Amino acid sequence: xxxxxxxxxxxxxxxxxxxxxxxxxxxxxxxxxxxxxxxxxxxxxxxxxxxxxxxxxxxxxxxxxxxxxxxxxxxxxxxxxxxxxxxxxxxxxxxxxxxxxxxxxxxxxxxxxxxxxxxxxxxxxxxxxxxxxxxxxxxxxxxxxxxxxxxxxxxxxxxxxxxxxxxxxxxxxxxxxxxxxxxxxxxxxxxxxxxxxxxxxxxxxxxxxxxxxxxxxxxxxxxxxxxxxxxxxxxxxxxxxxxxxxxxxxxxxxxxxxxxxxxxxxxxxxxxxxxxxxxxxxxxxxxxxxxxxxxxxxxxxxxxxxxxxxxxxxxxxxxxxxxxxxxxxxx
Amino acid sequence: xxxxxxxxxxxxxxxxxxxxxxxxxxxxxxxxxxxxxxxxxxxxxxxxxxxxxxxxxxxxxxxxxxxxxxxxxxxxxxxxxxxxxxxxxxxxxxxxxxxxxxxxxxxxxxxxxxxxxxxxxxxxxxxxxxxxxxxxxxxxxxxxxxxxxxxxxxxxxxxxxxxxxxxxxxxxxxxxxxxxxxxxxxxxxxxxxxxxxxxxxxxxxxxxxxxxxxxxxxxxxxxxxxxxxxxxxxxxxxxxxxxxxxxxxxxxxxxxxxxxxxxxxxxxxxxxxxxxxxxxxxxxxxxxxxxxxxxxxxxxxxxxxxxxxxxxxxxxxxxxxxxxxxxxxxx
Numbered sequence: 001x002x003x004x005x006x007x008x009x010x011x012x013x014x015x016x017x018x019x020x021x022x023x024x025x026x027x028x029x030x031x032x033x034x035x036x037x038x039x040x041x042x043x044x045x046x047x048x049x050x051x052x053x054x055x056x057x058x059x060x061x062x063x064x065x066x067x068x069x070x071x072x073x074x075x076x077x078x079x080x081x082x083x084x085x086x087x088x089x090x091x092x093x094x095x096x097x098x099x100x101x102x103x104x105x106x107x108x109x110x111x112x113x114x115x116x117x118x119x120x121x122x123x124x125x126x127x128x129x130x131x132x133x134x135x136x137x138x139x140x141x142x143x144x145x146x147x148x149x150x151x152x153x154x155x156x157x158x159x160x161x162x163x164x165x166x167x168x169x170x171x172x173x174x175x176x177x178x179x180x181x182x183x184x185x186x187x188x189x190x191x192x193x194x195x196x197x198x199x200x201x202x203x204x205x206x207x208x209x210x211x212x213x214x215x216x217x218x219x220x221x222x223x224x225x226x227x228x229x230x231x232x233x234x235x236x237x238x239x240x241x242x243x244x245x246x247x248x249x250x251x252x253x254x255x256x257x258x259x260x261x262x263x264x265x266x267x268x269x270x271x272x273x274x275x276x277x278x279x280x281x282x283x284x285x286x287x288x289x290x291x292x293x294x295x296x297x298x299x300x301x302x303x304x305x306x307x308x309x310x311x312x313x314x315x316x317x318x319x320x321x322x323x324x325x326x327x328x329x330x331x
Numbered sequence: 332x333x334x335x336x337x338x339x340x341x342x343x344x345x346x347x348x349x350x351x352x353x354x355x356x357x358x359x360x361x362x363x364x365x366x367x368x369x370x371x372x373x374x375x376x377x378x379x380x381x382x383x384x385x386x387x388x389x390x391x392x393x394x395x396x397x398x399x400x401x402x403x404x405x406x407x408x409x410x411x412x413x414x415x416x417x418x419x420x421x422x423x424x425x426x427x428x429x430x431x432x433x434x435x436x437x438x439x440x441x442x443x444x445x446x447x448x449x450x451x452x453x454x455x456x457x458x459x460x461x462x463x464x465x466x467x468x469x470x471x472x473x474x475x476x477x478x479x480x481x482x483x484x485x486x487x488x489x490x491x492x493x494x495x496x497x498x499x500x501x502x503x504x505x506x507x508x509x510x511x512x513x514x515x516x517x518x519x520x521x522x523x524x525x526x527x528x529x530x531x532x533x534x535x536x537x538x539x540x541x542x543x544x545x546x547x548x549x550x551x552x553x554x555x556x557x558x559x560x561x562x563x564x565x566x567x568x569x570x571x572x573x574x575x576x577x578x579x580x581x582x583x584x585x586x587x588x589x590x591x592x593x594x595x596x597x598x599x600x601x602x603x604x605x606x607x608x609x610x611x612x613x614x615x616x617x618x619x620x621x622x623x624x625x626x627x628x629x630x631x632x633x634x635x636x637x638x639x640x641x642x643x644x645x646x647x648x649x650x651x652x653x654x655x656x657x658x659x660x661x662x
Contacts, residue, residue: 007436042377047372048371064382085430089432095387095406331341331438
């Protein structure tokens, strides 16, 4: 049977899909479904290519109620910058959840992943950060440092922001970009302790393999989202943060145990078992308590889930319905 | 950096890629690499969607020396025939093994999988069947029943063939198709025992979940390739076949233990450990003995590997180099 497949480039996707409240809501809805127990989400397929300093990850999830499911392929080739290419690229394929037929190929080079990752940060901020956030801090100076604060401000309209990075120059560039984008004062802060102490919301976005955020710096009324760790060698948070937090939330506990901050907390012995840890979907669905008071300290460990990929790909399909800009292949 | 991605339809692929000796050699070379220990092949990502009677598998492998690697997505939606759609479809994506960038999207609906699966059967026949095969038998009446005999005849020019299937009508249709395609006498055989006793090469291609081939039927000078089992509930061979065989070979032992005939042989207790089992790549590479005499009984358990997907996708790319027929997307 003849059917059409949309093939969409990164440029076309950037024109159609934006990091806005609708994208955040779409990711939030998918997380809520994850809490219902009806989602099917296999473990990440991960292929490490040591001889080329590369890694390829494949994520997917079937979310009942959504018309499609995505298979997302994320190659990271970390020697690429030496030949003038970006490290990260990849694509998402959207399949019909009813027939399994290919509906769209999103040649996004990671753009949709950027959007759904930042949207998840905003979902965490919406449900876990104190109601009043005056200052937000971000650790890291990459694309997600910018997008996480952009997304968080849609749900917590903070008045100023701080940026820390290992490179002072990059931190200043990130602060300048954010100041223009958000229209509020944003400064580079060379002391990470000061950044944490002055913020009510901190997002860590680095590829650190040893902690960059110390438990001693935690204070009442703080929410931390750690989204940098998505591999078994990464670790941004001092494991002692877990014992100082009033509430710890994961995107997916089973995945965070393998590749998130939870992995480091468990392997250090700082926590013994995960019985008190919630999943973000449970907090959204109201089946697990969220923040109990403005003075609580809360942590959210985000590793990036196939549920988000299926959510953003299905949402992208609706935005592109009837588009005459994208390439259509009839098969 | 701007680069071009080829998007190729099933029809275009059928025009360019054929089940011939070159395709068989390409799969054989990839299996030989698998034996060298330098291939990276993660376990299959498998997502079962019970409420829609569906399953999605993702396979991949990195084969040093090949310019690309494939990610192959195979959705099987088994209620599709009731709405006039095929159960199986899917696609392969070819990435550069140097940079991880997408090079081609093969919208093959499983065609390249059909070719690489039949090619693997021919590789098994080439290295394991007796030198002289007069009669070949196939059990099953689907696409692979046809393609397996077509491929096997390229390496063992048998004079006649037999087809068995649960449906006599389908067995006769398959025999007619094969007779036309191969130009030799092919008959439907209603007694599977007779088919096995009269053949020197038997290929089983069914989705059976209880054995269709009994160990009592095995005889000197027989090679059996079982390629139907690729899920943990499938089983074509009586587990006692394993103890009657002089040599058992798998495409990938670790995968056959989970989803092949080897799984049933192990779970039945018919074999206790896999130390004497070879991988096909070892036989090709000469690091494990193959058939020792024309009278040996040999078995080959094929579950389908990511190595074959990477091999056929890379080969397809070379066949399409410079093609002006396919769609090219500049990103």
